[in-house]
């Protein structure tokens with residue numbers, strides 16, 4: 444399985460603003476002047492930049508793909524604004540000819556997880572089949588509601604593709620991979636998805652508010668998350684902010700590390716970044732998350748920072 448993160452921003456799309464862009468350019472230029480680089484060193488200079496200058500976190504909201512060898516097109520988790528770019532890319536393949544069959548898992552229907560769908564070109568092509576999966580009874584109604592004429596010019600069910608809605612009541616099989624779900628604490632409810640094959644597991648778990656109570660009562664989540672190879676987890680806040688925003692449905696990076704450590708997760712990816720945080724702040728939180736794990740004298744989880752385009756391979760293929 445190959446997991447690719449396409450949208451990693453929480454709550455609302457957050458394009459890089461000129462002020463932040465120019466701040467990055469200024470720091471890069473200052474560094475280049477200090478190091479007196481010439482043209483032949485540009486590539487190595489860029490590769491040695493600190494992460495917040497070398498990369499952008501990205502401002503698109505939640506969307507993730509899982510490439511499974513037994514499934515021709517990537518399985519999609521959530522339809523945040525990043526889904527639009529994925530749709531444009533998919534149009535180069537079978538989806539552009541009306542021969543695409545796509546499997547789309549929806550964690551919940553807050554705006555930042557469904558807003559890309561009206562702009563998803565494969566939905567407009569006759570012949571394409573879109574399969575939506577969720578434990579919700581009324582997923583179709585919710586997706587239809589977002590494109591009623593008060594909110595959007597094109598009703599979702601009037602787009603030309605075939606749509607099939609599958610209510611999840613237990614594990615399903617996608618190309619030989621078992622896909623299971625588990626409820627998460629979040630206003631209005633949300634679900635984590637777990638992809639397992641041959642003893643390897645990937646779990647996608649945002650939006651979720653994990654707290655100290657979950658560490659005191661591990662029976663709720665530990666069996667589902669135990670020893671997963673990779674968990675992409677909500678880590679929207681700093682610890683202080685998570686106390687100020689108790690019950691808002693998101694987790695601090697500190698608590699994400701604590702939970703992943705207790706559940707013996709091998710790799711933890713921090714995602715659903717707070718839209719008010721600059722890239723520099725998100726990278727600072729990431730460094731603090733690693734430091735927090737080191738203070739606990741733990742080797743695992745390995746901690747990673749979600750940014751657009753980042754991929755992970757799980758298992759042998």
Ligand SMILES: [Zn+2]
Pocket residue numbers: 453454505553555556650715
């Ligand atoms: Zn969200």
Ligand SMILES: [Zn+2]
Pocket residue numbers: 551553629633650692
């Ligand atoms: Zn949400």
